[in-house]
Amino acid sequence: QTPILPYDEIGAEKLSELVDAFYSNVAQHPKLKPIFPDDLTETARKQKQFLTQYLGGPNLYTEEHGHPMMKMRHNAFPITPERKDAWLACMSDAMDKTGLEGKFRHDLYRRLVLTANHMVNQQSHEE
Numbered sequence: 001q002t003p004i005l006p007y008d009e010i011g012a013e014k015l016s017e018l019v020d021a022f023y024s025n026v027a028q029h030p031k032l033k034p035i036f037p038d039d040l041t042e043t044a045r046k047q048k049q050f051l052t053q054y055l056g057g058p059n060l061y062t063e064e065h066g067h068p069m070m071k072m073r074h075n076a077f078p079i080t081p082e083r084k085d086a087w088l089a090c091m092s093d094a095m096d097k098t099g100l101e102g103k104f105r106h107d108l109y110r111r112l113v114l115t116a117n118h119m120v121n122q123q124s125h126e127e
C-alpha cells in the first residue's frame, strides 16, 4: 500500500479553500486584525505555498521565498498566547467551514497547535 501524503489527501483545491476561510476569519478577529495587513491576498498566497510543503507537497514556499524560518519571520509581530489561541480558533472554524473531519483534521490541527505554540514570542500585549 502506497502511503498517502497529507497534501494528496486534502488536495490543492480544498487547501486553498481552507486558507481563504482562515484569513476571512483573521480579518474579522479583533485580536488578530491589528497585526495583519489590510489586504490579505499576498499573505494567503504565501500561506497556501507554505502549507503545501508543510503537508508534504511540492516546496512552493521555499522555491519562491527561501527557507521558511517561520519563527524568525514571525519575530516582527507581537505574538502572545492570546493571539496564538485566536489564530488556532480561526483555523478550527475554517476547518469546520471547509468540512475537514476525522483523523486528517485531528492530526493537522494537532501539528498546527505545536507550530503555533512555537511562534509565541511575548507574554502580553496592549488592548
Ligand code: HEM
Pocket: 035, 036, 037, 042, 043, 046, 047, 050, 065, 070, 073, 074, 077, 079, 083, 084, 087, 112, 115, 116, 117, 119, 120
Ligand atoms: C505571516 C501572525 C502562526 C504561517 C504572518 C504575519 C502575521 C502572522 C502577522 C504577517 C502577514 C503579512 O505581512 O503578510 C501569526 C500569528 C500566529 C501565527 C499571530 C499565532 C500563533 C502561524 C503558523 C503558521 C504561520 C502556526 C504555519 C503553520 C505563516 C506564513 C506567513 C505568515 C507562511 C507568511 C510569511 C511570509 O511573509 O513569507 N503570520 N502567525 N503562522 N504566517 Fe503566521
